Structure formats: C-alpha cells, structure tokens
Amino acid sequence: MTMTLPYHRVNVLTGTKAARIIEDASEYAHLVKRAQRPLLVLGSWSLTTTLGGKLLIEYGVEIAKTLDIPICATAHTKKKLLELGVEPASSYDIIEILNHLKDPAWKGVKKEGNHDLVMFLGFRTDLGEQGLSTLKHYAPHLKTMTLCKFYYPHASYSLSNFRKDEQWKEFLDNLITNLKSKEA
C-alpha cells in the first residue's frame, strides 16, 4: 500500500490533497531560503517537549535566528521566548494567526505583506492538522511546512513519522546548519 498514515490516527487524511513528505533537511532549507516572507509559528508542545536535552522551543529559536524569520508565539509560548531573550513578532493564538494567514491581503506580522511559507513547530497534532486543513483549503497563496516528527497530511511539506527522536534531532540540527549556510 502506498498511502502514508499519520502517526496519530485521528489525523488520517480523508481526501485528495496530501503533503509532500520530505526527509532531507537541505531540501527543507532550500524551500525556506527561497521564501520571500517565511513565518515560524510555535505551539504549546514546544514548551513541554524535550529533544536532546533541550526544549523544542529552543530549536525554534535557533531556526528563527538563522534567517531572521519572524516568530508568531501561540498559546503561552511568548513568556518562554522572552525568557530565552527573543521577542516574538506576534502573539496571536493558533486559530487567530490562521485566520489572518488565509487572507492574501493581510500585511503579515511585520506589516510587509502576507507570508508565503509558514513553518509550524510544537503543536498538538490534532489541532495542528485541523489548522493546516484551513490553510490547505483557504490559503492557496502560501505553503505550509511542519517541523515536528509526525506526518501531517494537510501540510504542503511534512516530515515523515520519525521512529526515533534521534532522527528528528538530526533533521532539525541539519536544517539549522543548512539554513545558516550561504548557499541557496
């Protein structure tokens, strides 16, 4: 069978339009670099998930720093970001930022225009998948990219279900390295 199931089965795709699975961090980095106005959205699980001894949100911060990608801090992540010395560009909750993103005329968190690539890290997979469905259906003007270790069918680009956290850590580390590199 050639169908990929998401890790959490409540998120099984019922439809026709599924994410492209990418496992190569350099490909992800390439997509991010190519984006004009990327955005990183951080969710509540980034506060409770640890990976390689660090909080997930710290990976988020590192990713954002590489290319000065603005952060939207959802749930109560803003407080931790401030503790980490990062001022998020906005602090909408997840549904609110989605509600903005689906308007192509929205000015974006930096008032420079709506985003063309939105990266998600640290969401409950069910809420995340529902939110990505909104963007899949209503935001054809942007691409979505998930950074968690789960396959998200409603995203434009998703990782596969990583069996081990080590794979995920390696991917994120590689992504950061690639984003830092000057090459496109």
Add this chain to the structure above:
Amino acid sequence: MTMTLPYHRVNVLTGTKAARIIEDASEYAHLVKRAQRPLLVLGSWSLTTTLGGKLLIEYGVEIAKTLDIPICATAHTKKKLLELGVEPASSYDIIEILNHLKDPAWKGVKKEGNHDLVMFLGFRTDLGEQGLSTLKHYAPHLKTMTLCKFYYPHASYSLSNFRKDEQWKEFLDNLITNLKSKEA
C-alpha cells in the same frame, strides 16, 4: 505525495486500508496459484470494453481456463459466455455474489467451500469499488483482486492506473501466460 488516487475520482479512498498495488503479472499469477478456491467475477463492462481487438470477457474466459477457475457471471454476461462456449458456475448479480462471499460459511459456487481469492473483471469502477468495500469490511476471510486498468483502493490487490491500454493488454497476456506455466 505518496497517495495513489483512483482513476475515477468518485472512488477516492477515504480511510486507512488501501489495496496493495501490483504491476507484475507474475506476482498476480503467484497469488492466484496459491489460492485454494479462486473465483472470477465478470461484470457488464466486460461486454462493452474491447482490448487488442477482443472483448474483455474473452480475456476473462482465457484466465478462467488456465486453472479451471469458476466464473460468476453477473449482469447479463452469462449470455455472451454461453456464446463463447463457457458455462459459468453461477450467475448471481454482483451484489448477490458479494452477499454470499461475505459469509465465511458459504459453500461457494462449486459447493466446495467459500472462496479465498476473488478476482474481478469488467465492472463499472464505482459499483466495483463499493462492492470491494463490502468485502474489505465484512470478508476478512478472503482476498480480492482486480484485473481492470484502474486502481481500486478497496481491493486487497489492484493494478495501478494504466495510462495506455497496451500496458493493460500486456499485463493480462502475461498473467495468462504465467497462469498457464507450471511453476508456482
């Protein structure tokens, strides 16, 4: 994206359990040979579809003859089979044969016990897919196999969507050759 869509989009899979796509006729032949009590079910499209100058039902007859596989003639295919000199083992309509197949205690068309592999050829894809859904959900005791040039998600084994009829013809010819061969 790793999801295979059926040729006719009304048959898109919404679920978790999809067919294994097999494109190698020898693998199909192997599965058929391994079966204890295979059955070939012929549908109305086998009377109207031509392939390589022959009616589809003629391929069905050839396949059946290789291993003396009993035929269930659905719709009004029986008449043509008789013209071709073949007496089908039964002439239930499609839903009726499905209704029998889902009972593990049924005696089968030859009264030798229920079938363990049911091959389908020449069905409207929508009716076929619905029928295969019945068997997928209610007949775990048997495998289903489709022989038409379309991907059938609800089958156990399905061909992929062949772009050209030539591919399909080649597959069926190879299948017949393989079934005729003595090797398992």
Add this chain to the structure above:
Amino acid sequence: MAVAAKKKNLRKDTVNEIIRAEDNWEPVGHTPMPEIPDLRNWDMRLMKTYKPFYAPMCDLCCFCTYGKCDLTGDKRGACGIDISTQQARVVLLACCMGMSAHGGHARHVLHYLIEKHGRDYKINLGDQIFVEAPHIRTVLGLKPETLGDLEKAMDYVESQLIHAISSLHTGQEGSALDYESKALHISMLDHVAMEVGDIAQIVGFGYPTSVADTPLVDMGWGSIDKTKPTILLVGHNPVTAVPIVDYINEHGLQDKVEVGGICCTALEVTRYTDRAKIVGPLSRQLYFIRTGFADVIVTDEQCIRTDIAIEAAKVGTALIATTDKACYGLEDYSKRETDEIVKDMLDGKQTLIFDPDKAAEAAVRVALELAPKRKKELVTPEQVPDLAKDHRLCNMCSQVCPNLLPVGDAIEAAKNGNLQPLTEVFNKCIGCGKCEQECPRHVPIFKMMQAVAGSETWKVRAGRGPIMDVEIRKVGAPIVLGTIPGIIAIVGCSNFPEEISEVADIAEEFAKRKYIVVLTGCSAMAAGMKKDKEGKTIYEKYPPNFDAGGVLNIGSCVANSHITGAAMKVANIFATLPLRGNYEVIADYILNRVGACGLAWGAYSQKAASIATGCNRLGIPVVLGPHSAKYRRLYMSRKEEDDWTVMDGREKKLVDTQEPSPEHLITVVESKERAMVTMAKLCIRKNDTAQGRQIKLTHYIGLHKQHLGTLPDDLHLYVRKASDIPIFFKKEVMAYLEKVGWKEKPVLTLPTLIGTYPSEVPIESVVH
C-alpha cells in the same frame, strides 16, 4: 408503584382525540400514530429474512471531536460504534433528510393553501376516489376530511423526526438493526408526508383528479419558444409556480410568456396548466441554464444546483429564490414593493422573495423586460472543433466524471470533427459540470454539447395523482391472484448509468408484457424521451389507466405516495382489510400478495433513500441502478440459505414454503438487462394462484432467456406444483426440473408473517 397507579394513558387519549377514534368508519387497529418502538418487531422480522447489506463509503467516522475513528476490521470508534452501526446511522440520516424534504414541502404547501382556503377546506379528490389518503388512514388511523386534518398528520410526522435525529447523536443507538428500524419508521412517515403534500396540492390548486387521461404536455428544451420571455422554474414546490401562471392568465399574457420547468416543479406546473413546458429532468438543469435562454429563473427547493445563482449571473439570467431551504445568501425582498424589486432585478440584483404572489409578479415583469435584450445563440456543429482547439488529451474531465464517461475521448473526436462520441456522452451525462470545471485548458465542454443536444421535443402525460378506487376494484383480484403479473413503479432521479433512453426501454418492455407501469418524477420524464418509428412516446402508445399494459405518469416526487397508496388500497378495497392504524396487517398483505416492484434506476438523492425504505417497510421490493450502491445499505436475502417459513393464516400453522418470494427488499443491479430480469422475479408472491404464477414465470423465464441466454437457475424455487409451469415453456421447464431434482412444495392457503414474530396483531386480522 404509587406513581404508576396515578398515571393516565396520556398517549392513547391524545391519539384517540387526534384521530377522532369515536368515528367508526373502521375499527382502530393496533398501531395508530406509531412511535419508534411500535413497529420495531415488524422491522426485525423483515430484517430476519432481508438482512442489511452494507457497502461503506468511508472507513471512518468523523461525527464528533473524538474522531476521526477508524472502523476497519473489528475496530470500534471512541464512542464504541462499529462499522455496521455507523453505516446504518448514515442511512437513517439520509432517510431523515429525504423525509424532511418532502415534509418541509408539504408543510409549506399546506400553510399556503390554508391561508388561501382556510383550515376547514374540504378534501375532495373527485367522484372516483373515496379512500383519499391510504397512508394517513393506515399510519395515523385518521380519515382526513379537511386541510386542517392534514396539519395533524404533519404535526405527528414532525413529532417523530426529533427522536430520530436525536438518536444520531454520539452515544445513542448501538445496534445497526435498531438504526435500520428507525430508518424504516422515518421512511414510512415520508410516504405520509408525501401524501399530505400531494393531496393538499391537488385540492388546493385544483389539479386533475379522478381522471386517467390527463393532457399530454410538451417536453424538451426545444419546446420553449425562444422568441418569448421565458421563466424557468427549478425545484419541487409549486407554491410560487402556480401564482406565476395565475398572474400570466390574469394579465392575458398566455401567448406572450413561456413557463418551463426543470425537475418536479415542471411536473407540478403542468398539472396546473398544460400550456407550461417540461424542459427536462435534473440532469438537464445546468445544460439548459447555460444556454441562457431563460430570462428569469425562479427556484424553490430540492435538487437545485447549489451554485444556480452563480450560473444564472454568468449568463445574465435574473434569479428569484423563494424558500427558506435555499436562500443563497441573497437579500430578503419579501417586504419590499414590487416596483422596487423589479427595478433592482433589472439592475442585476438577485432576490429572495418568500411572498409567492410578489415573486410571481416580479418574475413575469422582469422576464418581459429582459427578453427583448436577450441575445443567445446555440453553438453549431461547425463551431465545435474551434471551441475544442485548446484541448489536450489529459483526461482530467473523464477522471472526475461521476458517471465515469469518456469525456476526454469525446472532446478529442469533436476536435477532429466527429461529434458522435460527444452525442453519446451527452445522452449519458448527468449534468454536473465537473468535466468543464476540471479542464486545465478551459475547454467549454457544456457549450460544445449544445451542438449535439438536439432540440427534439416529446409528449409526456401530465401527472394524474392517486389511483381511482374503481381502478383498484377492477385490478385488485388479477394483481393478488397474479394474473396481472405486477405493478412496475419506475421512479426517482436522473442519475442514470447509461443512456437516458434505457428508462423508456424498461417501461415499454413491461407495458408490452401487460404489467401496470407507473412512473413519477424525473423518471416519468425520461420515459417520455424516446419515440418509436411513428414518432410516438410511450405515453402516446399505451393507455393511461391503472390496468394491465397501462403507462401512467403519477406525478412529481410526492406523488410516489400514491403508488404505495395504491398497494394499500388493494388490501382495503379488494381484500376489505381495514387500513385504520393497521400498518402491520397491510404491509404483511402487500409483502405476501401484491406483486409490485419499484425501480429507481437513477436514484441520487436522500429522498430516493427514504422513498425506497418506506416501500420496503410496506413490503414492496425496490431495484436500484449501480450508482445506488453508494446509499451504503441494501436489504437482501440469500435464497438458498434463508428460511422461507411463513404462517398459513387460515390453517394457523407454520409452513416452510422454500420459496424466496420476494427475494430481496432492496438490491442494486448492474445493467438494464439484469434489472428487467430481477424485477420480473421480484413481482412473484406467495399468494399467486397457479394461473398467476404461470404468467409471472412466463415473463421471468422470457426475460431471462432473452438477456441471460438460459432458463433461470433458481427457477425450481418458484415452481410449487406442476400447474405453476408456464405452458409456453413447459417442455423445457419440465426437463430442467427433472434435472435438478425438483419436488412439489407445500400448499398454502393464506401466506402471512403475522404469527411468526412477537406482535399484538392476532392472526385473525389477516383473514378477510
């Protein structure tokens, strides 16, 4: 216990009051105004023989926020539900939608007519119909005398719906059989609601009644005079259509304005005036709208393209929506002055007008203004290759076609000047427009179809409503004895698997064989869309009487109640069984003795689901076309494995008849050929006399040989004694019976299921 002692029987008192139990036109049976549990044992008995067969459309349930839940294998959802129960739940939902569509229509019509005529307006169906409302009589136990009485029937129907919908909630019913029983209940009520709707229309609008030879009306979009202002009615509810005709007549515009309809409103308006035209069935809706020949479209409810407002705007056709069911987000103009409405519509505004008289006036006035400016020409065959010039054979059009048609190949041929394949596609087209929507190169496929559609016109007999009592009196005996081989009801939508002309073929085959052929809705239209060599449709060739060989257009969707009603009237008028609150006895009678079979060859809607399921509870089998496998549930027996024991009502003993009649309650068949064979078989009943059985077997054998090449391989199951064998096939059948070791079957004087399951109905009730 103290509590129990104090209790009155509130329900019984209430029911008796509503149905005027003291009026003794018939004794009140065991189940007046039944609630969900009251006929449950009957349902369970039916489903013991005719078990639900499920074909899930989805592996999952997504009804609540626990989901999605995977129900494959033996898995249960988070609430505990399994795949069968979930399918049955979806079936109940469909039946509720179907019943509500008719019920909402009936309420609306009734409200309008009571406003017009008053609650005490008498129900009078003419001098040939005295059993005016067999469903209301049988189900409620009420003999309705006025429009106000019809309201009581709707109150009762509505009171049942809320419980059924409630049971769909998460954490309710845990049994597929119980969901089915609820679906059977709601679908029984669908026939009550349809009956209310059609009786109200007939008496309130003065439709023809107590007459068989209703006028022949024009059908086909070619029948519309394109030089005149044209109003197109789309939907099912005549509440605005009738005032449009009235306005035209009152203003002497009969020769100046064309009124045409699509779907059932067309059937309704042609019952009101034979000057109106039937443009065609549902499958021709988008096609005709896109020609732009309508100046004004008036929508009411059901089976309307939900994007009709967008489509109308694209071609410059004005639009008025008239019901709460389909408002399209439009501004409500109901309380504005008509002059203002007309002005705004001429400025391009689409309007929502709940006041039928105002909508009628606006429609006519706007059509008169717009028509002179309308400039619409049909595409000619010569223009087709150019329209197709951007076509590349990507086949996305074919892939999205719900009818699996080779659209891409047809466009390819058309591009090269061969229009034949496109003509074939058009004849099978169900009219959804997805092909064109999907085309990456924007080939105007629907426009190209104008070149192949032809502007042929046909005649269809206007819908006649209920069968007359005198007709029942005449055919009752031959039907029950079997000498009229059956009643064939061809009903439902135009989601046909193949050419639209198949419906006419099937109808004619049975008419020729002297079955009684009754039709409704889009199928009644489709049956008229084929001519013989003399240019005649079946409506012109066969008599309009409810008698052997008759071909009858009963009317719109809601007129389906008269078909089931006719079966009930056979029990009542011929067999003198009381209808009143006597559902089990009547259904049992029909199941065992009235050889009727429905065919919904192109069923697409939830209404079709509830109509068919309502037939099933009443013991009438239904055959469906291949698309209908998507309804997810059938009721089927396994003829050789199942137990065919019934009670002999006179002898009061169980008899194993070994005869699978009728074999299924509802089944899907793949081809028209198989459909005819199956329908002939499904008209066989245990009560057939030898003579009747001979006739029925003659047709079953004849059709089987014709289409399947041999004698039926289950023929031995239907021959009880040698006297059952058709003379025409005697030799051949005898040889076959000998070969299979056939033996004579037990004799039976009065077949009934009463007595074979727990019921309060005494077996004496079935002996008339």
Add this chain to the structure above:
Amino acid sequence: MAVAAKKKNLRKDTVNEIIRAEDNWEPVGHTPMPEIPDLRNWDMRLMKTYKPFYAPMCDLCCFCTYGKCDLTGDKRGACGIDISTQQARVVLLACCMGMSAHGGHARHVLHYLIEKHGRDYKINLGDQIFVEAPHIRTVLGLKPETLGDLEKAMDYVESQLIHAISSLHTGQEGSALDYESKALHISMLDHVAMEVGDIAQIVGFGYPTSVADTPLVDMGWGSIDKTKPTILLVGHNPVTAVPIVDYINEHGLQDKVEVGGICCTALEVTRYTDRAKIVGPLSRQLYFIRTGFADVIVTDEQCIRTDIAIEAAKVGTALIATTDKACYGLEDYSKRETDEIVKDMLDGKQTLIFDPDKAAEAAVRVALELAPKRKKELVTPEQVPDLAKDHRLCNMCSQVCPNLLPVGDAIEAAKNGNLQPLTEVFNKCIGCGKCEQECPRHVPIFKMMQAVAGSETWKVRAGRGPIMDVEIRKVGAPIVLGTIPGIIAIVGCSNFPEEISEVADIAEEFAKRKYIVVLTGCSAMAAGMKKDKEGKTIYEKYPPNFDAGGVLNIGSCVANSHITGAAMKVANIFATLPLRGNYEVIADYILNRVGACGLAWGAYSQKAASIATGCNRLGIPVVLGPHSAKYRRLYMSRKEEDDWTVMDGREKKLVDTQEPSPEHLITVVESKERAMVTMAKLCIRKNDTAQGRQIKLTHYIGLHKQHLGTLPDDLHLYVRKASDIPIFFKKEVMAYLEKVGWKEKPVLTLPTLIGTYPSEVPIESVVH
C-alpha cells in the same frame, strides 16, 4: 393578486393564539415564534463582524450518490456545492443533532410528567423565580404557566426542525452564511428545548429551586459502597432514575442499595436525592463499567458508549435500556410482567423496558439478587508489571489515542514498575478504550489503570437550576457596568486535552478574581475533582450564590439554558427590556453589555455544538479547547482589520468605536493559560463604565502578564479614555500607550447593532 387579497395572515393568527397574545404581561415584540428567515438579518449582521472560519475534516462530500466529490481548491461538487458551504452544512447537521437530543429528552420528560401530573400542572419555580422561562418568553413570546404550555414550546421547536433537516438535502442551500443562519436558528431553539426539559424536571420531580445552597453530594467511584447492590445510571434523562429512587425509598432500601450515575443522569438523580452518588464524568464511563462493580446498568440516552451492552455482558453486569434512542437490538420487555423480566435478567438477558416504573422495579430487584454473587477485585499496583508482561513497545496504543497520549511509554514504564506515567495518562484519559482494542498483544490497559486510578472521593454541589430573580436584581448593575468583571460559564463534556484538574484550576482562577463562575454537566463534575491542601473542593470553598466570586453547579446539560437565561434576565429584570418575542433586542443587549463568556474545554458532542452556537446567536462568546477545532467552524473577527462601528442608541448615530469587543464569538485556544487570558478579554463589553473597564483590564492584564509575560499587545484597543486604565498597572500601561501612539476613542452612550443592519426593530426599542 386576487389570491393575495383573499389571504388571511394565518401565521400571525396562529402565533397569537398559541402565545395568548391578548395577555398583556409584556407587549409582543417583532419576532414571536420566529421561523428560519425571521432572524436571518441579525445572523448576517453578526457574521459580518464574526466571520465563519472553517477547518474541514475531509476534502470531500459523500452525501449523495453523485459522490464522492472533491472540494479542494475552487472545485464544486456535482450538485454545485463548495467546501465552505459543505462545512456549514455539516455544522447545521451537528446543531440539529444536538438540539434534537435535548428536544427528544424534553419531550420524553414532559410526556412522562404530564401522564403523572396532567397537562394543567402549574409551573412554579419557588418564591424567588418569577421570570420562569426567559427563552420561551423571548423566543416564543409565551409565558408558560403549565406543563401543557411547555408542550407548545416543543411543538414549535419540532416544527422548525423539519425545515432545517430538509435544507441538508442535496440541492438545497447554496450559501455557507445561510446554512450558518439556520444553524444559529436551530441552536437558539436548543436553548428553548433545554429550558423546557429542565423546567419540566424541576417542577415535575420536585428538584430544588429558588435556593442557592443545594446539598453537597458525593462524587468519585470510590464513593460507591462496593459491599452493597449497585445500580449504575448512564445517560442524561431522569425518567427512569427517579422511579428507581422512589422504589428504593418506598421499599425502605435506602441503606441497602447504592445508586450512582455517570454523566448527566448522575447530576439529575443527585438533584432528586443527595443520597445518590456521582461516579464521574463521561470519560470515566468505560473505566468504571469494566471494574464490574455495578450489578445493574440502566441506560437512558446520550453520551452512552454504544457498546455498553457488550461491555456490561463481559463483566457480568445486568443491563436495562429504557429509551427509543438506544435500544441495542434488545428484546422489548415493556409489556411483560416484572417477575418474568427479573427472571430473564437473572438468566443473563439484557432487556429493553420503556415503562419507567417497571424498569425501576426490575433494576432494584435484579441488583439485590446479583450483588451477593458479585466477585470483583481491583488490580493492585503490584499486579501491574505482570499484566504488562506481553507488552512490546509497538506504540499502536499511542497512535490510536484520540487524546494523543503516550500510552505505550506509560505501559513500558509500568512494566518496569514505575506507575507514574500511567497515572498521568489516566488523568488525561478520555476513556475511549481504543488503546486496549488496538493492542496486538492484548495487554489489559484499562485493567491496569485500576491500580493508578485511586479511589478518592470529592464533594460537588447538587445542580441548582435557574438563577433567582433577586440575584439578578443584585448583580445586574455591576455586570452591565463592568464592576463584576464577568460571568464565566464552564460547560460541556470531558474530552479534555490535558489533566482533568485544569477545569478546577480555571474555575478557581476566575472565582478568586470575583467573576461569577457557573458550571454544568461533566465540567461541573470535573471542577469538583481537585482538592486544596485542606481537602476542600471549590464547591466547598466558594459561595454558591450568583454573585461575585460564586461557584455554582447549575445542573446537567439541559441546565445550560439557565446560564443563557440568566443573561436574558439581566436585560429583563435589571434593564427592564421586554423579553416577549423580542430576541434581537435581547441578544443585542447581551452582546454589547453583558460580560459573559463560555468555556467548553472538553467539548466532544453535537450537543456542545448547538449549545455554543445558541450562545453565539444570543451574543455570548464561547472559548473551546483544542479538540473542538474538529467542529469545523468558528466565528472570528480580525480585530485590527474589521469594522467596529456600532450605533449609539441614544444619540442615534453611528460611532466607529475601534474596539473589538467581544473579539470573537467562538474560538479555539490551545492551552489552559491562553484560555484564561482569552476569556478575560472576551468579557469586555462596549458598555463598560470606566470603573468596570478598569476592573476588566486589571484581570486581562494580570492574566496576560502571568501567562504570556508582558502587557497584551492589543491593550490599546481596549482603552477608550485614560480613566479606563487600571490604577494598579497605570504607569506601565501609560508608557505602552504612548509607545504605540494611542489616542482617545469616541464616546458612546448606548452601544447597539440595531440600526446598523436591516431590521424591523426600531432603535427606540433598545433604550430602556
């Protein structure tokens, strides 16, 4: 035209008769007994600001046999529907299911009580409640005086349902906004149905009323004395629960039989007797059933595991089903003798008994017989590693968990003797049992949870029903002026994303801050399932009055109508606005002036959808937990982009307030921390006085700083004048305002939406 002249206004006459329009307790407003179109303009106005936000669960539609249709991109289905309209259609379906669940319950209770007490039985809610039925007054225009009057309300509700269900049929509504308007209509009626149900129960069963300090009752499965015969009630409808208690009392068995309940029937039965126990919320249902401690389970309706009959049989618990909603395919014993029922049940038969008194007697007698033979022991922590011995870390259990819990890891730890992770999983478990079902090695996960579940018990205050008029009189001004910062309604199911104790945390946070905290249903239970250091629950720590800092259990699901009713009573009793047929004015008042906010943290059901949507039409915002994104639709504004112009009702001019209050009508938040911040903000209303606004902003700022670390970045939008700035944060806020270039906002004397959209309501109506 002739027709129009003849017409009477049937509807108006009928309505006037039903609501006794001649009784002049209040003038009849513009929309007594509204139908679908009547409040449509109000809905459209709400949705202009609070636009539907959709999150589809599926790319497809599979409702009819044209399908499946792909609705991705800008594709339309075969019927013409697009993805938004399909989502709205599914939302309407959910709301219809939810409303029908309450409506079916209300009908059933009402029928039972009218049988018992008669139709003329007076509605008397005690000496402190005179505005007895704000929903029935406002929506219908009727002041109900008897149980018979409540029937009129249900007749009306049922009459609306059929039209809504009809509109779900294929080929009906083509506008997402219009489907939403229908959903808002049906959900408004849900509150009417809930009110009917609860008022009937209170007066018919003699529940406490006109009293705040209802008894504290025992909660937790540990509160059941396992040495006694135990009857477990599961569901929502007390019609059989009450006779069980009566039977026990009449037979002097009070000390001999335990009666416990799961879900709302537990809340109902503890209103009837404080000797009954609340076992727990929905999420503990399967857990408790599988302990086998119940001797008899009596099911009624809603939120019952659909496989409960199978689960009961597995552990040897007898089962009686009692309603038509959930029959489980069981044999109907309603008309059998009780002795026979008891005998068959002792032989292992599960039964369906619609007669409540008979079911009650059977339940008690069977429990008395079975209990002595019951041998059930809980799993001990020591046994856990052995039970887990077959476990391999395949994680299928984790993959199928609807709450995404790391079940596999917890089992792995438990296998190794560490029960802490399993304890954490249990505390977040929603009780579906899929983990165990999926386990390929059949590890008895639910059984293992017995070792970590603990047998702690808690106290919860029994449900009190409607808020008293005198309470409203006292808090009306502070609420409307803003000095009581808000009413926080914590309602709905137990599908919580995290620990069950989060509900108690949120409730306490707001109680401490002197909001009025009201709770119902499973959330009312969950709020009691946490103790402070002294071992007290919030019900023991906070006063039970509807006043600042009060914590109130209003009752079961149907008691939600009293929460919305309280908001209506503020408009009526404090602001002296007439309720009667005056829905728009009352909803407008609440939207602009009553700082109330709902929270459904663990909503799972269709009832939750209709309850919330009913709140929304009335102008009350609702916050949902993360699972609720699966409801598919929210109503949200975009604070900086949207137009916040309202009418100044006294000045009669439009004012651009630039203030997004309330910001959303219904939204989902991801974490409890964010929920609290959002709820505080959603209590802000345009009518707040400076003093009130200061108080509200104090809490908004305080919670924001506490959980998000800074001042809110939309704070400037909520400061109208310097006098709005909370003294406590003055300096910090002033600095912030300066930084963002804040300017004073326009003054407003009486904010209203009336006058900003087409309505028959004159602006004078809002000035009291």
